[in-house]
Amino acid sequence: MSAESTPEPGIPGPPGTSGPRHRAKGRRRSRGKRGKGLLITAWTAAGILVLGGTGAGYLYFKLNDNLKSVDINQALGSDRPTKTDNGSENILVLGSDTRSGSNKKLGGGTDDGSARSDTAMVVHVYKGHKKASVVSIPRDTLIDRPACTDSRGTTHAAATGVMFNSAYSTGGAACAVKTVEALSGVRMDHYLEVDFSGFQKLVDELGGVTVTTTENISDPDSHLKLKAGTHRLTGAQALGLVRTRHAVGDGSDLGRIQLQQAFVKALVNQVKDVGLFTSPKKLVDLADTATRTVTADSELGSVNSLLDFANGLKGIGASHMTMVTLPVLYDPANPNRVIVVEAKAKLVWNALRDDRPIPKSAGKGTVSGGAKGVVTSS
Structure with a gap:
């Protein structure tokens, strides 16, 4: 999505004040209808398939046809960060929706058929696949987007000072991956994309997800x-929880990211608790929805490949996941945007590259949104 069409995030008051919040001059902010903290649902969906792999063998061809894939390696070529060989893996997990069909109804948008993405998470799976770190990249982060070629072979010129989420709307998955690699200097080994419209159905088929709220949340915009x-x-x-921002913290997208991260942990816990083998129909429905919801890079673009990949992740529980947000500050020139704190961000990306834990110092002196602890997994 371009900066012109993206809903504005909440705007904090001036630093050091406790006065009322204000809105920067310029375009009026539209309501946040598409927030999707469901990005890591792709990981969870893959786990569902692992749990049901043997029992759903007769559905292989149906499930395989459900999956969509994109050849990231062909689109990006060799101009990429060096692939590490330390046993770790980095996966860009992205949420997306088209403004048509059920996505139009859920997202509250117009039926223009365009594809958009709001939030991205870089999932780093450490050597041994027993723990992971997840780095959320705020959609409103101002970055320099590299020139990129999309999956159709169309080349898009580089752009300076644009919002991070414009990469996907400009050049799709390939451009999003190249932008993350340019931003981080870290090679993305895989790409997983989760469709907005499949999320609600997936949660319902899981029997719901349990969370605890530490304060009341009331947001008419997200119902x-x-x-x-x-x-x-x-x-x-x-859906309402992962897209709300007005009712928690400072009202910014950063606060919403904190809710999304808490929900991800709750979702991971829920998958482990569901008795899938006790209900063959539930197993089939979950596998069908999961494969319809996910778009993967071509290396994961088959049921067998996705099963093998997910099998290596199933031992990572919520207690073994570290969730952080890319270190940012509000842009002094426009409080609707955030800018990367380069020195702090380097601590994050270097840690992932070297397969080390992200140091706590990386988040000190940056803005967070103030919603941490409002929602916890139960």
């Missing part, structure tokens, strides 16, 4: 109203 306490969220409520 979410929860009292403080423990809740078993339906698919519709989960």
